[in-house]
Amino acid sequence: MRIYNVNIHPVEQPDIAHGYVAFSDGKITEVGTVAAGFVPAPEDIDGDGMDLYPGLVDAHTHLGMWEDGLGFEGDDGNEDTDPCTPQLRAIDAVNPMDDCFAEVAAAGVTTVITGPGSANAIGGQLMAIKTVGKRIDDMVIDPFCAMKFALGENPKTVYHGKNQAPVTRMATAALIREQLQKAKRYADDLALSEADEERDKPEYDAKCEALLPVVRGQKPAHFHAHRADDIFTAVRIAQEFSLRYVIVHGTAGGQIAEELAALQAPVLCGPVLCDRSKPELKQLSPKTAGILASAGVATAIITDHPVIPAQYLPLCAALCVRDGMDRASALRAITLTPAQICGIDHRVGSIMPGKDADFLLLRGDLFDMMNKPQMVFVNGRRIL
Numbered sequence: 303m304r305i306y307n308v309n310i311h312p313v314e315q316p317d318i319a320h321g322y323v324a325f326s327d328g329k330i331t332e333v334g335t336v337a338a339g340f341v342p343a344p345e346d347i348d349g350d351g352m353d354l355y356p357g358l359v360d361a362h363t364h365l366g367m368w369e370d371g372l373g374f375e376g377d378d379g380n381e382d383t384d385p386c387t388p389q390l391r392a393i394d395a396v397n398p399m400d401d402c403f404a405e406v407a408a409a410g411v412t413t414v415i416t417g418p419g420s421a422n423a424i425g426g427q428l429m430a431i432k433t434v435g436k437r438i439d440d441m442v443i444d445p446f447c448a449m450k451f452a453l454g455e456n457p458k459t460v461y462h463g464k465n466q467a468p469v470t471r472m473a474t475a476a477l478i479r480e481q482l483q484k485a486k487r488y489a490d491d492l493a494l495s496e497a498d499e500e501r502d503k504p505e506y507d508a509k510c511e512a513l514l515p516v517v518r519g520q521k522p523a524h525f526h527a528h529r530a531d532d533i534f535t536a537v538r539i540a541q542e543f544s545l546r547y548v549i550v551h552g553t554a555g556g557q558i559a560e561e562l563a564a565l566q567a568p569v570l571c572g573p574v575l576c577d578r579s580k581p582e583l584k585q586l587s588p589k590t591a592g593i594l595a596s597a598g599v600a601t602a603i604i605t606d607h608p609v610i611p612a613q614y615l616p617l618c619a620a621l622c623v624r625d626g627m628d629r630a631s632a633l634r635a636i637t638l639t640p641a642q643i644c645g646i647d648h649r650v651g652s653i654m655p656g657k658d659a660d661f662l663l664l665r666g667d668l669f670d671m672m673n674k675p676q677m678v679f680v681n682g683r684r685i686l
Contacts, residue, residue: 303682306336308349308663312653313356313638323354325659328681333653352676355633355668356653357412357660360615361640362524362550362570363607365406365416365433366396370608376400380421382460385468386481388516389508390426392417393445396438402611407433408686409613410662410675413443413641413650416607420452420526421460423468423477427512428524430646432660434680443646448548449516451478452526453535455582475535482543485513522546522645524570528553528582537565548643550604552594554585559597568600568643571635573610574618591635592627602640603632620669633668658682 306322312333322340324332342348369376378395381387396416406414417428428448435441457474461467468474488510495503504510515521523545525536533549540547549555552569555562562569571591578586595601603619605612619632627635641651649658659682662675678686 304332304342304346305349305354305661305663306340306342306346308352308354310354310653311356311633311668313634314652314654321354323653323659323661325679325682328659328683330653330655330657330659332655347677349663349677352663352665353668354653354661354663355410356637356651357658357662357678357680358410358615358636359602359638359640359644359646359651360406360411360414360605360607360612360636361602361644362572362604363414363416363612364419365402365414365607365612366398366400366438367392367416367418368608369397369400370402379419380425380460381418382421382464385422385457385461385466385474385477386424386509387418387422387426388424388449388481388512390418391446392427392429393438393442396429396431398435398438398441402607403433406607406612407680408675408678409615410664410678411612411615412660412662412678412680413646414607414612415447415640415644417448418450420450420456423452423457423474424481424513425450425452430644432680434683434685443649444644446515446521447644447646448522448524449513450526451523451536453532454526454528455580456526471532471535475539478539479542481509482513482517482539482545485510485517486543489514489517516545517543519544519546522548524548524550526550528585530554530558532582533558533562533567537567551606553583553590555599556587556590556593557585559593559599562594563598566600568602569594570602570604570640570643572604572618573606574603574621575605575610575614588621588625591622592625592631595627595631595635600639600643601631601635602643603635604640616668617671620671623669629669 418425
């Protein structure tokens, strides 16, 4: 099947005017220009001059974890009974029947990272999913794409109310270090037992087992951090344990953009379309993403759904453009860059042969809030 007579924005390559995209079995097979003599097949779709973009990628949400219109019954994002819960898996909590999935997909946001919130110093395993489906297992791109860590106000606030640690930033960092060190020791003991058949394996530990891919460098650590000092604490811990890491939110990132660029620290920036609801959001500004990207930081724009509903991801990017972000960087920040940061760019984030046939079509500028998708495809299936 082909969609033809469209202006294609591949992201990884220059735009293609009057082009076509061919796809089969859920994958893009060909991208090109409609040449003289082009004859559409009966099943092909005339794009009627619309603009075709890759399906959008929101690299930090809690979609399906806090369900729309429900209170405690649909709140499955924070297991705030233990400050260190790396063994928790988002796949066991996400409800794809949440009405928000349909709204998000119809807006062209076809892939999200979702998972635990930031109540705990270590919250659990984040996952990458498509936004269309009935059974979560069928929507998964990566069931464990990163481990969620949190610094700053949130763990302090939650556990201060329970009169238990952590109630300071020191304790939050100490708890993270302690659990990471246990995981490293667990990994070493496993390696020794595998090398020596007479040596017993360590007693099974669900927390350490979950952290093995993190301490081995196979999965990244996503650190919730707003303030500059919290960001650098994340960097410090990551360097101590040789972790691959990503800064989530990075609200004060504009103040330390050069330092983050020198560290090659990726940032999932946002949300921008909200109020300064707590002290550590003092530096909240739609200028931040542009400042980071201009400094050379790998920058993605996020909604933190349901803080900002994920269907407004293009609007968030438009606000960043209005406040100085380069348009091309803003498009990358909601497509290819988040896919790269989250290790799923082999599947999504651009219009390239071999990638998933996820795209949206609309008339004109993606960043014009008066425009909305006229067609959306996920895995080659039209859902709008």
